Amino acid sequence: MKNENDQKLERKQEILRARAAALAAPAAGKDREAEFDVIVFRICNEHYGIECGFMREVCEAHSLTMIPCTPPWLTGIINLRGRIVAVLDLIKLFNLPDNGTETCKLAVVVGDHEFECGILVHELIGQRTVFKDEIQETDHRSAQEAPPRWLKNITSDRLIILDYEKIRSDKSIIINAEPGEELM
Amino acid sequence: MFKFITGSINRKLVLLVMGVTLIPLAMTTFLGIWMAQNALEKQLAAGLDGLRINKAKAITDHLQQAVNDASVAAGQIRVAKLLTELNFDQTQTDASLKGISSSGEHSGFIIYSEEKNAPVYTLGINKDDVVKTFPKSKLEEFCMKVVKEGKTKFLDYIEYAPVNGPAMFVGAPIFSNGKTVGVFLLLVNIAQIDEIMLDSTGLGKTGESVIIGDDGFMRTSCKKRKLENLPSIMKIKVSDAMREDAFKSETGHTDFMLNSHDAEALVSKSKMDLKKVTSDLNWAIIVEVENHEIEAPVYAIIKNIIIASLVLGLIACLLGFLVARSVSKPLISLTSKVVKLANGDLTVEIENVKRDDEIGVLIESFNRMLFSLREQTTKIQEGTSELATAIVEISAAVSELAANSTETATAITEISTTMEEVKQTTHVAADKAAHVSETANRVSSISEDGNKATRDAINGMSNIKEEMMALAENIVKLSGQTQSIGEIILTVNDLAEQSNLLAVNAAIEAAKAGEFGKGFTVVAQEIKSLAEQSKASTRQVSGILNEIQQATSSAVMATERGSKAVEAGVHLSESAGEAISTLAESISESADATAQISASGKQQIIGIDQLAVALDSIRTATDQSLKGVQQLEYASVSMKELAAKLKSLTEQFKTN
Numbered sequence: 155m156k157n158e159n160d161q162k163l164e165r166k167q168e169i170l171r172a173r174a175a176a177l178a179a180p181a182a183g184k185d186r187e188a189e190f191d192v193i194v195f196r197i198c199n200e201h202y203g204i205e206c207g208f209m210r211e212v213c214e215a216h217s218l219t220m221i222p223c224t225p226p227w228l229t230g231i232i233n234l235r236g237r238i239v240a241v242l243d244l245i246k247l248f249n250l251p252d253n254g255t256e257t258c259k260l261a262v263v264v265g266d267h268e269f270e271c272g273i274l275v276h277e278l279i280g281q282r283t284v285f286k287d288e289i290q291e292t293d294h295r296s297a298q299e300a301p302p303r304w305l306k307n308i309t310s311d312r313l314i315i316l317d318y319e320k321i322r323s324d325k326s327i328i329i330n331a332e333p334g335e336e337l338m
Numbered sequence: 339m340f341k342f343i344t345g346s347i348n349r350k351l352v353l354l355v356m357g358v359t360l361i362p363l364a365m366t367t368f369l370g371i372w373m374a375q376n377a378l379e380k381q382l383a384a385g386l387d388g389l390r391i392n393k394a395k396a397i398t399d400h401l402q403q404a405v406n407d408a409s410v411a412a413g414q415i416r417v418a419k420l421l422t423e424l425n426f427d428q429t430q431t432d433a434s435l436k437g438i439s440s441s442g443e444h445s446g447f448i449i450y451s452e453e454k455n456a457p458v459y460t461l462g463i464n465k466d467d468v469v470k471t472f473p474k475s476k477l478e479e480f481c482m483k484v485v486k487e488g489k490t491k492f493l494d495y496i497e498y499a500p501v502n503g504p505a506m507f508v509g510a511p512i513f514s515n516g517k518t519v520g521v522f523l524l525l526v527n528i529a530q531i532d533e534i535m536l537d538s539t540g541l542g543k544t545g546e547s548v549i550i551g552d553d554g555f556m557r558t559s560c561k562k563r564k565l566e567n568l569p570s571i572m573k574i575k576v577s578d579a580m581r582e583d584a585f586k587s588e589t590g591h592t593d594f595m596l597n598s599h600d601a602e603a604l605v606s607k608s609k610m611d612l613k614k615v616t617s618d619l620n621w622a623i624i625v626e627v628e629n630h631e632i633e634a635p636v637y638a639i640i641k642n643i644i645i646a647s648l649v650l651g652l653i654a655c656l657l658g659f660l661v662a663r664s665v666s667k668p669l670i671s672l673t674s675k676v677v678k679l680a681n682g683d684l685t686v687e688i689e690n691v692k693r694d695d696e697i698g699v700l701i702e703s704f705n706r707m708l709f710s711l712r713e714q715t716t717k718i719q720e721g722t723s724e725l726a727t728a729i730v731e732i733s734a735a736v737s738e739l740a741a742n743s744t745e746t747a748t749a750i751t752e753i754s755t756t757m758e759e760v761k762q763t764t765h766v767a768a769d770k771a772a773h774v775s776e777t778a779n780r781v782s783s784i785s786e787d788g789n790k791a792t793r794d795a796i797n798g799m800s801n802i803k804e805e806m807m808a809l810a811e812n813i814v815k816l817s818g819q820t821q822s823i824g825e826i827i828l829t830v831n832d833l834a835e836q837s838n839l840l841a842v843n844a845a846i847e848a849a850k851a852g853e854f855g856k857g858f859t860v861v862a863q864e865i866k867s868l869a870e871q872s873k874a875s876t877r878q879v880s881g882i883l884n885e886i887q888q889a890t891s892s893a894v895m896a897t898e899r900g901s902k903a904v905e906a907g908v909h910l911s912e913s914a915g916e917a918i919s920t921l922a923e924s925i926s927e928s929a930d931a932t933a934q935i936s937a938s939g940k941q942q943i944i945g946i947d948q949l950a951v952a953l954d955s956i957r958t959a960t961d962q963s964l965k966g967v968q969q970l971e972y973a974s975v976s977m978k979e980l981a982a983k984l985k986s987l988t989e990q991f992k993t994n
Contacts, residue, residue, distance in 0.1 A: 191849055206849035212842050281845040
């Protein structure tokens with residue numbers, strides 16, 4: 155009985171997957187005007203993307219060193235081939251809805267020659283190209299449903315593209331406090 | 339009255355104490371009085387004796403004086419001359435003779451002339467009266483006697499008219515020229531004698547002393563009569579017994595007797611010794627004191643003692659009452675309780691008295707006895723009711739027994755008829771047994787074949803079991819291998835992820851390289867798709883592996899079940915074998931048994947005959963037991979009555 159139910163469920167999922175592939179294929183094959191390439195990753199149930207140009211690399215976040223007297227969204231720092239990189243937790247920083255069961259195994263490192271920081275992610279999806287016709291206006295979405303500060307664009311398939319310039323220019327993530335001072 | 343005293347310990351004790359006090363008192367009193375009386379009497383007797391002797395001496399002296407005076411007077415010449423010379427001068431003579439009685443001790447005298455045979459001269463007495471009464475009188479006789487004997491003599495008391503009363507004379511012969519010419523008659527002063535005797539010094543109120551002559555008449559006055567101015571001399575006579583007693587001896591003795599006034603008196607008496615004076619007088623002297631005077635002090639003592647006794651008796655009574663009350667009070671209360679107890683009331687309570695003596699011990703012991711009695715009675719009552727119920731049960735049981743005995747008797751009759759039938763049946767059973775024996779032998783050989791077949795089956799089952807064991811082992815191994823396959827798949831999955839990561843990083847690097855990196859981007863894309871493919875493959879493999887694992891698990895379980903079933907089969911075949919061999923054994927045993935049955939059937943017939951005899955004796959025994967049970971029934975009835983009596987007896991005691 156149970157097995158039958160499982161089999162039914164699988165069959166349904168298979169059908170859905172096939173349908174999704176059928177729908178996705180023509181878009182990829184079409185000659186469209188490419189906007190930019192992004193690295194797609196997942197935090198909780200949302201897919202986020204960052205332009206490839208601002209990416210440094212993706213690494214495993216298994217050797218995090220926690221820093222005392224820092225805000226809770228600063229998970230820690232990692233040694234990335236000699237460079238010290240701070241790793242942020244967007245869940246805590248933007249109070250994202252979190253089921254709390256999954257652990258973040260990977261860190262996406264962004265930066266240029268001046269600035270560098272890591273973002274904890276649940277899963278790395280991969281690289282993709284974002285086309286112009288995919289991008290929606292930010293007005294279409296409610297401000298509450300997405301990170302308000304770092305948002306650049308949202309695609310039609312709900313990919314939230316983060317703006318590196320906003321990350322870089324965000325003063326609130328710069329920690330410069332004496333011990334005992336109230337933290338953000 | 340007697341019961342009134344014996345009915346109460348109080349009165350008894352009072353009486354006892356009184357008796358103990360008063361009896362010795364009475365005895366002492368009696369002894370004291372007796373001794374006092376004796377001593378008094380002895381003393382008085384001695385006093386009386388002394389008085390008697392003194393008085394007798396005084397009288398004797400007085401008489402001696404009279405004799406002497408008479409003799410002296412007679413011897414005077416004047417007197418002789420007076421008689422011999424015829425014409426003597428009366429007046430002259432008077433003058434000369436007056437001197438004789440000058441002492442005044444004598445009343446007077448008479449001179450008698452033998453020649454004239456008449457009194458010729460008197461002094462103190464009228465001569466004419468003398469002369470007139472003289473002839474043929476006692477005095478004349480006396481004068482003649484004196485003349486004849488020629489010596490001084492006494493004339494005892496006579497009634498003499500000239501003195502108008504009693505008189506006593508002393509006669510002395512008057513000699514002249516050797517010849518008796520006359521008699522000098524001296525009139526003795528009897529008043530003086532009377533005075534001596536009436537002197538009651540040392541005699542008390544009733545004391546008296548008199549002189550009596552041998553004729554029993556008194557020679558001196560009786561004091562009592564004298565006080566009443568009655569004459570007693572020669573008028574009163576003492577009793578003959580007194581007279582005889584008085585004249586018994588001259589030494590005298592004292593004892594009690596009736597006196598002349600018919601009163602009990604202590605009397606001392608003796609014959610008077612007058613030999614030295616004269617032999618003419620035979621007198622006795624009597625001194626007496628009346629009893630009531632002697633006993634007056636004794637009576638006084640008795641009176642005092644009686645008063646003392648009464649006081650002592652009263653004190654003894656009071657003491658006795660106090661002592662008796664202290665003893666009897668608890669006893670009386672105890673008695674009332676004991677009376678209740680005797681009537682069967684055991685609920686009485688006696689308050690303990692704090693006494694160390696026997697009464698305290700008695701009350702305490704009584705309390706203890708009461709307590710134990712109460713307990714015992716309660717137990718007896720309980721026991722009696724239990725006994726009664728038990729007897730009721732017994733009688734019920736006996737009735738049942740009687741019914742049972744009757745049933746037994748009828749049953750025995752039935753049994754004996756049944757036994758005849760059994761005898762017949764036994765014959766049939768013996769025949770059947772022989773037949774069964776044959777059949778059993780046949781069955782025995784068949785069961786032997788069955789035995790062999792089961793042995794083969796057991797061997798086959800053992801082989802199957804071993805095979806199953808091997809199968810199970812293999813399947814377990816398989817299961818372990820699928821586990822390691824799972825691990826390998828995990829590793830492959832990990833590798834795929836790593837390569838995905840690498841592909842992304844490569845893509846990033848390629849993007850950084852710009853136009854130069856485009857080709858590399860394609861490579862990275864390819865790597866990424868490879869990684870994704872391998873990941874999909876691992877997913878498929880792991881799905882297949884899951885199915886395999888499930889299959890092996892169910893196979894393991896199936897083999898387990900199979901091996902268990904095989905084992906059960908082995909057991910079953912073994913027990914079948916055992917059953918068949920047991921069957922074979924029992925069949926041969928039953929063959930033996932049937933042989934024994936037929937043999938025992940014969941014995942049974944003999945046994946049944948013996949049984950019939952035994953039944954007869956059982957029947958007689960049952961009859962006897964029936965009688966016995968009837969007796970038992972009677973006995974139980976009488977026991978019931980006995981229990982009822984016992985119960986009524988114990989119920990007389992109240993315990994609550």
